[in-house]
Amino acid sequence: MTSRLDKCRLIQLPRIQDARGNLTAIEGTDVTGFEIRRVYYLYDVPGGADRGAHAHKALWQLVIAIMGSFDITLDDGERKRTFQLNRGYQGLLICPYIWRELNNFSSGAVCLVLASERYDPTDYIRDYDAFLAAAKAQG
Template identity: 60%
Template sequence: MALNNVRIIDLPRVKDARGNLTFIEGDRHVPFDIKRVYYLYDVPGGAHRGGHAHRKLHQLIIAMSGSFDITLDDGNTKFKYHLNRSYYGLYIPNMMWREIDNFSSGSVCMVLASEYYEEADYYRDYSEFQIDARAQQR
């Protein structure tokens, strides 16, 4: 997969004077069936999360509160995204190395995933990921 497959998805917003509402439907607003949801919170200042890639899992990452940066790497090129709106999701396909940092105080990062947790799906060694990613791009 290449970085040109990554995109910001503008999620539906129902505006109301009493407070806004955003909803997400699998296979409708995101290009996969949602099998797992998890979130990061209380991340200490200066901490980094991520530092891995997935062989087959796709994700949608949303800044539910606060903000953070996500640096994506397809094995050849890197690009940094700044997420700070709860109605924008960053779609990340498989074979994309990610680093998440620059968490603001009180930020919450929610992740919707296309697969159940499976350790074998993870690349935790960047060199191994880079070799496989470049081979797939040929």
């Protein structure tokens, strides 16, 4: 049986390598599978701080460590899996109804997020028990 957590996966991003520096471009739906409607990034995260601790009802995200490294623990209500992101040419695709927690940010880390929708506070599930109930109801 496939769970929602199995839909979350690392994606190798297009990379053009050059002695002068590398370049990665993300266009249209080619890499993400969704139209990008919002882009944001986390930076200057203090040592020991955690981010995330929520799920989304409809939003898809592609999370990329464009500088430094951090861990993301994904939870579908039954299983958990932790990914370490530390390469600018690799992204983690996260589907709806997945609880996420980001931690272990290295000094100077920058976390880039490409999202399928604009910010909508009603799309967030910020209480873990409410998430468990919602995830179970989704099957």
